[in-house]
Amino acid sequence: MKRSIVAQSFSAAMIVAMALGISVIAQQAPDRSHPPQPGPPAALRLPAIQKQKLSNGLPVWIVELHDVPVAQINLVVFSGTANDPPGKYGVASLAAVMLEQGAGSRSALEIADAIDYLGADLGATTSSDQSAVRLHVPVARLADALPIMADVALRPTFPKDELERQRTQRLTGLLQGRDDPPTISSVAFSRLLYGKGHRYGTPQMGTAETLKTFTSDDLRAFYTSAFRPENAMLLAVGDITADKVLPLLEKNFGAWTSPAPGASEKLPATDEPPARQIYLIDKPGSPQSQIRIGRIGVARSTADFFPIQVMNTILGGSFTSRLNMNLREVHGYSYGASSNFEMRGAAGPFSAAAGVQTDKTAEAVKEFFNELDAILKPVPAEELARAKNYVSLRYPSAFETTGDVSRRLEDALVFHLPDDYFAKYVANIQAVTGADVQRVARKYIHPDHLAVVIVGDLKAIEPGVRALNLGQVKVMTIDDVFGPKP
């Protein structure tokens, strides 16, 4: 059916004009001497969160969004890769992916076929602080998809042949990671910052060494300790109502119980950062060098969350940020440069990164440090205001889709954000002062104590980087990063 014209607010003459496809209103040229000023901002309209519980105590948060007939159902489990036991780094990630490889009476192929046939998306993933099984489905097919999701989340079977398939898939994926400069630099960077003994020093998926050792029992052990109703929550977002969706969730998740609480891993403390070190990783023939510079940053629980958001936006968190303007728009060394504080349960990495043309590698590193030094100094008022507005005024768009809303709720749950966190977000950003920005820059950036990782064509970049005299230079191979090539 065609809905060609929304006519309520138009006059009859305008409708005729529209039907003729021409505009009848004569216009004077607009005033282009200055940009139009914004009207009054719309109030942030946050979707209401209905907080409920199933009969087994499993909490359920429900948000109704009735724009599109889809639903997003997430089972969030408050254990992730940070809970991998020592020597078993990668087990949480492999356990998550294995949930879909056999569950209840269904095989991996049957699960995939049923989900695909319903036009649904089902995924089981893990990150540092959580695991999750997420279902996105046309709401008309929600009741058909939930039993499959419940099998995957509550009754995984960890078949041995499927474990071998996933093991080979991941080992081959690690092999292919050696091709990709951003992957190499990020794996190397984490290891150099956190070392072998801290979980953050090893990729979520583990290493070839650990991947080779995992058994179905390892996966089951992690699953049993993590996937318990006392350690989980359900989120339901979309074209649903509480009275209709709760009985469905009760039917599929209400009888879930767990045998016993499992042990939880504690992350070790991290060391004070050493003096500035430069690591060059040889990737012969690279037309670009992948640069990553940083240090251990902050946990999500930091009291400096809002000032850090603003400071990082100025440094490398937006298009007009200093790193991007310098490396891209002034010098043209790169397609884009950025910086980021990755905040997790414990202090995650801060890093600034860019891919730069090989013959400008040293120049680019110098410009990175120019900006990392400059951010310690007072920030001009206009730049500060722009960054605060950029972060806060578009905040409504963080609640647009079912996926957006469910991600916000997951953050709130995993990191124990206060009930008024969303409502106060804009005000908290706007309250950040120039002094705050300078304080957190000085507290967390420390240009003299940064690790610099550069993946590139060693013979082309080494002399220039050494000549910068930034600190001790260590040359590494890709084998040093990933282990010997199989």
Add this chain to the structure above:
Amino acid sequence: MKRAALLLILALAAPAAAQAPTAPPKIELQYSQFTLPNGLHVILHEDHSVPMVTVNMWYHVGSARELPKRTGFAHLFEHLMFMGSGHVKPGEFDEWLEAAGGDNNGSTENDRTNYWINVPANSLELALFLESDRMGYLLDSMTPKTVDLQRDVVKNERRQSVENQPYGEAQVVLGEMLYPEGHPYHWPVIGYMDDLSAASYDDVVAFFKKYYAASNASLVVAGDLDSATSRKMVEKYFSDVKAAPAPGPITIPGVALTSVQKRTIADRVQLPKLFLAWLTPRHFEPGDATLDVVADILAGGKNSRLFKRLVYDMQIAQDVSAFQSSQALSSSFQIVATPRPGHTVAELQNVIDEEIQKLQREAPTAHELERSVNQIESSFYNRMERVGGFGGKADQLNAYYTNTGDPDWFNEDLARYRALSVGDISAAAAQFLPPDKRVELTVEPEKVGAK
């Protein structure tokens, strides 16, 4: 593309519905449209779910319009559109938008260039001011220095997305193999380095005058807006953009492969990769939607024929994918697969050929067809969730308008898939995927330096 590393492919060839357990309701999307005296076509769509609006402009020009020795120019030009205009100094475009809480980007393909600005609803006027200023007054602020700077940025975009990207050269070579020299799809959208070096300020002036006319563009304004007020605002800001004739359509003889084109290239990678490619019907032509479903049945999901055999059962491939890449002048269908260590592209190709032949001989099951069509239908709903940005509702309205003349072609598009029978699938596989008229490209690991 202005900033994101990879081109988001707008999955326009999608929607449909077979009658699975419960059919979801129909998608309805209200809009209004009008054309300004200068020829700019405007489409308005209200969506009040969040207090944001988007300004989405499509210029009906892409790399297919480029001149010899100036490949990559349409995309380089896209970059210049963010560098200021008559009443906007260099840098102010982004500064003003960020200060208003806005985001923006653009992308270039063979047939079109698109731009979007997402802003809080109270800054719609600013977005229209900026969008109209660069349409009306771009050249007033353009200098050879601006061109030089963005040339360097684009060269780095090329290094990042092609040369330093594993297998990145393959898509460039595939275009060269599929299309004869002189055909506008022969060269890559990102262009060749030498041509990027050669692009001049004079080229910018000529290209802008020829292709960036209001009559060669369409504008969608969507989001938390009032249509009547927004219409007045659009009329105000685009009223001083002068009219200019739109370029005529591209006329190019149809192309066909007449034999197997084979090539092997080397890359700094661990594993080889196989690319098979065919020339196929243009977007929205008969066969186009059918080939989306053929791709799904061959390689969409664990139960697809190629994934199940190559990756799941035989375990000789790390991955396999298939897709119909729909475009205005000609489409291509590709199958891409990576052998596991110890296996070869030849092994994969044998199995792939077996499965294609099987699909050509025997119709797939009704279940396979329905599974594909149900997924396509769901993707249609998922694409309704976001208004702005690449692939949001505004971008889709503009795409449908550009390609069909009708912004609201959602249901017609959907109907293409709903109408398919299992016999159509095997017929399309037989007609469009012949074994003796295709491109076979292999990427092999480089012997030296592939550590």
